[in-house]
Amino acid sequence: xxxxxxxxxxxxxxxxxxxxxxxxxxxxxxxxxxxxxxxxxxxxxxxxxxxxxxxxxxxxxxxxxxxxxxxxxxxxxxxxxxxxxxxxxxxxxxxxxxxxxxxxxxxxxxxxxxxxxxxxxxxxxxxxxxxxxxxxxxxxxxxxxxxxxxxxxxxxxxxxxxxxxxxxxxxxxxxxxxxxxxxxxxxxxxxxxxxxxxxxxxxxxxxxxxxxxxxxxxxxxxxxxxxxxxxxxxxxxxxxxxxxxxxxxxxxxxxxxxxxxxxxxxxxxxxxxxxxxxxxxxxxxxxxxxxxxxxxxxxxxxxxxxxxxx
Ligand SMILES: NC(=O)C1=CN([C@@H]2O[C@H](COP(=O)(O)OP(=O)(O)OC[C@H]3O[C@@H](n4cnc5c(N)ncnc54)[C@H](OP(=O)(O)O)[C@@H]3O)[C@@H](O)[C@H]2O)C=CC1
Ligand SMILES: CC(=O)N[C@@H](CCC(=O)OP(=O)(O)O)C(=O)O
Numbered sequence: 243x244x245x246x247x248x249x250x251x252x253x254x255x256x257x258x259x260x261x262x263x264x265x266x267x268x269x270x271x272x273x274x275x276x277x278x279x280x281x282x283x284x285x286x287x288x289x290x291x292x293x294x295x296x297x298x299x300x301x302x303x304x305x306x307x308x309x310x311x312x313x314x315x316x317x318x319x320x321x322x323x324x325x326x327x328x329x330x331x332x333x334x335x336x337x338x339x340x341x342x343x344x345x346x347x348x349x350x351x352x353x354x355x356x357x358x359x360x361x362x363x364x365x366x367x368x369x370x371x372x373x374x375x376x377x378x379x380x381x382x383x384x385x386x387x388x389x390x391x392x393x394x395x396x397x398x399x400x401x402x403x404x405x406x407x408x409x410x411x412x413x414x415x416x417x418x419x420x421x422x423x424x425x426x427x428x429x430x431x432x433x434x435x436x437x438x439x440x441x442x443x444x445x446x447x448x449x450x451x452x453x454x455x456x457x458x459x460x461x462x463x464x465x466x467x468x469x470x471x472x473x474x475x476x477x478x479x480x481x482x483x484x485x486x487x488x489x490x491x492x493x494x495x496x497x498x499x500x501x502x503x504x505x506x507x508x509x510x511x512x513x514x515x516x517x518x519x520x521x522x523x524x525x526x527x528x529x530x531x532x533x534x535x536x537x538x539x540x541x542x543x544x545x546x547x548x549x550x551x552x
Pocket of ligand 1: 282301
């Protein structure tokens with residue numbers, strides 16, 4: 243029998259992208275709820291409980307409700323794309339490239355929590371450095387980022403695209419999370435293996451998809467004062483052989499004068515860079531991804547594949 247996959251929230255930004263990635267698949271059966279019934283609790287409960295894998299593409303509250311609907315039904319495996327369970331020890335963090343054994347952990351897990359889009363970039367850059375002791379846990383980490391506006395879901399899309407919207411946004415680019423208390427900070431701290439909360443400054447640009455996450459570092463203040471080449475070598479070794487996450491050669495990065503956040507749009511990949519001037523004692527680590535690809539739907543499908551593999 244083909245495994246049944248149900249996407250709760252199929253008609254939202256992340257859900258639609260997952261649906262389109264599963265279009266035409268003959269090895270799985272995608273079960274759905276018509277759009278008009280998307281909030282019908284009885285139908286959702288039925289679909290959730292008949293699924294082999296339920297992918298939750300709902301706000302946090304909806305995700306918690308969906309999880310309560312399958313309580314006691316251990317036959318259902320869950321992938322949650324929301325923020326609700328990302329630092330919950332009972333859930334497996336769905337970032338397959340984070341550690342050597344993470345893909346196997348995801349494959350064996352019943353409850354998998356997808357990373358947030360910004361944390362995908364930040365943790366990809368920070369965690370290998372922390373694990374190798376190149377970055378101390380108390381280093382004052384700053385994370386600066388820009389996202390395409392689809393990162394804010396249907397409501398943000400409407401505000402950016404519809405000038406007649408009551409809360410229309412006409413800025414070409416804006417900062418937010420100005421209290422430094424964005425909902426992704428706890429997740430970045432935990433899975434980035436940091437003892438201090440990073441200073442996270444997100445922003446949104448007037449483009450639908452795409453993302454850049456930057457972590458500038460004073461290399462001269464790190465244990466052993468590593469060079470740019472050392473940091474690049476460590477990241478390259480960590481992601482060696484990976485197809486989805488790749489590290490750009492230093493020589494190639496040196497030729498880049500401007501970095502376009504939309505470069506990987508429509509893909510599920512993430513590219514990492516080490517920028518700076520050799521010998522300067524400083525470096526800017528950068529992750530580039532599609533917020534709806536590796537940052538959301540692509541990662542959910544990657545996790546589903548791992549969980550359904552024999
Ligand atoms: N967009 C992105 O880049 C990323 C999003 N995520 C996360 O994915 C999740 C979904 O986000 P996104 O797709 O952007 O959001 P959207 O607002 O675009 O879509 C959410 C969908 O869920 C439906 N919904 C909301 N509440 C309920 C409920 N209680 N029961 C059933 N359906 C419900 C909405 O219906 P209605 O139209 O009626 O509101 C809508 O169709 C969120 O938790 C988000 O934080 C994660 C990573 C990146
Ligand atoms: C541009 C924008 O508004 N982005 C969203 C995060 C998108 C994302 O990753 O959402 P999850 O944490 O639910 O996974 C925000 O800052 O709240």
